[in-house]
Amino acid sequence: MTTYALPKFRQQLILVVLMVCSLLIWLDNTVLSTTLETLADPALGLNAGPAELQWATGSYTLAFATLMFTAGALGDRFGHRAVLVVGLVVFGASSVWAAYAGDAGQLIAARAAMGVGSALIMPASLAILMWTFTGPARSTAIAVSSTSAGVGMAVGPVLAGVLLDHFWWGSVFLVNVPVVVLALIGIALLVPDFRSPVVRPLDPAGMLLSVTGLAALAYGLIRAGQVADWGRTDVWAPIVAGLVLLAVFVRVELRSKTPTFDPRLLARRAFGGGNLALGLLLFAISAVTFYNAFYLQGARGYSPMEAGLAGLPTALGAILGAPVGAWLVHRWTLRLVTVPAMTVAALTMGAYGLFGLHTPLVRIEIVLLVQGLSIGMVLGPVTAALISTLPLDRAGAGSAVTNTVRQTGGVIGIAVGGTIMSIVYRSAIEPSLDGVPGPVREQALVSAEQARYIAAMTHRPALGRAADDAFVHAMHVGAVWIMCITLLGAAVLLLALRSIHKPTAADEGEPGSQPEPVRGGGPIVDEAAPRAGEGAGADARLAFEGDDTGTH
Structure with a gap:
């Protein structure tokens, strides 16, 4: 079958549609974190307890992380456009369910359904991006698409604050519906039905x-x-x-x-090591974000809106860092750009060990901006390079692996970060609880938030100050661990990434490396099923040299 590249303008519009799909997921994550306090309110919310609120987040992550392998394989089997559409429909319908949930149990179930939708959306979006772009444009498109994470991080908390000021808590979920509708229209008009030429049986x-x-x-x-x-x-x-x-x-x-996925790919130094490094980075990001939320709203006393605005530098840095990282990688090498960037990210996370109850906000904002820039310079280029090592006909399954590793890293980061915080906090506050009545003591040991609440109720300001000091100490200890984990990720990148040659004119890619759209809405196929790095400029340059095994 004769093949030709999609028009550049259409490629750009497809990228916009895919970024909208990714934006949905990031918006939902950040919006929920701002809404948790309202959901716990007996009058304004669902009177949800701490465990129920944790599972409102955890059920989503659980479904998201566990179904991405399957979602990627389904895309390779039935077509990525079809899987993406199903994922958007599931996400939109479950958003309506969450908005009108009658109790915490229904909200948890709806959030799990939203996780199913997200699991179908993410691998399909990245696979479609892989089929749409070729040459240097592919790695740039992947890096640019990752800016949707920064946009979601920036817009989510502020949007939630505005909605909660004017509407009921369910409005933070209903806002997903018009975005889903726009994405579905864009897919219907622009996205071809990319499919692998080899029909793989399900596993x-x-x-x-x-x-x-x-x-x-x-x-x-x-x-x-x-x-x-x-x-x-x-x-x-x-x-x-x-x-x-x-x-x-x-x-x-x-x-x-x-x-479903060939585990031998993980034995390759580049793909396995790169995914491990991304998992460690997401571990650190999740843990430090968890700490930052409690630090700004709890210890420093900012409102959700103020805390959201205070976090804007991180989001803006991530938005700028992705294209800057892609630009630098085009001129230098992946290792020369991402290893130093990840090292800087580690140092900014360790800087939380220097924050106190009276640290000037401008100093915190500078650290957060640098942190966002460095994270953006790692996530986009490394993701592009990892996916570029895979055959196009396995793009769905491969992207599922990368996203599963990232989600699992996030789950572990919150779990380990929360455990470290709880243990250190309890140890730090215990000396301040001598002579405190039993019920007050037990509640104060649960968390700094509980200690502040009981201190206000029992008129014990000294207990509130002790809780703040204990929390800050716990954050300092946690920051050291997070920094070490991130530095470990930088070391993994240093070992995993080989030197990469600069692009030459021969690397610019040839028309014809793209599959041809079949008229009448039929599937797009590529009879040769080329490897993602063959004859494509940035992919040839981003492909890791000298992998330890030739298994594909």
């Missing part, structure tokens, strides 16, 4: 093992963050079970002729 055994294994692992990690005790049976047992099931999943996939 039910692999899908079942990956879903159950990741679900058990994610449940144990989320539960660990709730109870702050890794020795409990309901924490370590699901974690062990999840690891065992994932080990069986790897064994089954290695023996399968048509695996």
